[in-house]
Amino acid sequence: MRRAAAAAGRDVNDIRLVAVTKYMPPEYVQAAMSAGQHCFGENTLQGAHNKQELLDDPLNEWHFIGHLQSNKAKSIPGNFSWLHTLDSLKLANKLSASAIHAEKTLNVLLQVNIANDPDKFGLPVESVYPFVENLLHAGLTGIRLRGLMAIGYRHASRDETRASFASLRELGEACAKRFDAPSFSELSMGMSNDFESAIAEGATLIRVGSSIFGQRQTAADTHPGTP
């Protein structure tokens, strides 16, 4: 991270590492905590629950990075301070209501299907402006819209990946300007294989699992973001 930030002329402290602990045992999370890591990402409620119970530390900050059905929204505030995968107004409404009920404010990122890949979750690029407009109009006080998230293409060249990260950055900048929303400044992009490109293109949150904790032995590996 330090090398990639330096190469991009950025301060590494402006980039947060979300250590993705999905399918990893709690001992691995404990080891990361001992090394000073407190920001963790999980893609299922179940996977997170066990670890959150065992490893209760007020310094820990949990990020939900998987796809979420709106009927599960109530479990997010209270257990997670960020959700990276907002993709519907229905989910936004439920998250906000649950957050208000839990007396929390949830940071949310809009997931964008930057490659317009029909097999991926997230809003198509052309739906982002109307979505943000509707969301801001809805006045949902339990959630705070912080920026955009995308998952890089799976079978893309380095250049294609970097170009997709650049287009997410441009979209984020355009949203912040169009909606005059200074807190709309976060970009969650980059995983083990492509976080350097993401940092070069302005990522503020990178989501890295296997290059920290080792390979996951599960089919879910081939479908990041889905349980």
Ligand SMILES: *Cc1c(COP(=O)(O)O)cnc(C)c1O
């Ligand atoms: C699993 C996952 C990651 C981490 O992937 P690695 O390649 O192991 O770094 C990042 N983002 C999402 C949404 C994931 O599901």
